[in-house]
Amino acid sequence: MKLKRVIIYPKDIQRITGKSERYGRYLLKKIKDDLQKEDHQFITINEFSAFTGIDQELVNQFID
Secondary structure, three states, rough: OOOOOOOOOEEEEEHHHOOOHHHHHHHHHHHHHOOOOOOOOEEEHHHHHHHHOOOHHHHHHHOO
């Protein structure tokens, strides 16, 4: 059984959106602020999907 990641990184956001990796870092920071998470906490794919409105299955295609 292949394990899948549950955390999203700026490089993943770059692949999904076609924007820069810097935009990916900005978006993760914006999501953390919105969810009231601390800097050391991660953003899950589920949280990213809920925030952006992008279907989770579509996001998983870019991460695999």
